Amino acid sequence: MKMYCEARSLRLVGKAWEVRAKLKQLSTSDVTLTQWLEKRRSPGRFTSRS
Secondary structure, X not given: OEEEEOOOOXXXXXXXXXXXXXXXXXXXXXXXXHHHHHHOOOXXXXXXXX
């Protein structure tokens, strides 16, 4: 699964079950998507395997 982070957006690319699992993982924390993106504000693309 690949995750593309930009300043104000997140793009998840992968199989449907991988994307659903990552969204579920992100939704269990108290951090909003905006706060999460600010923490991960590294330029370019990174690949994450979950």
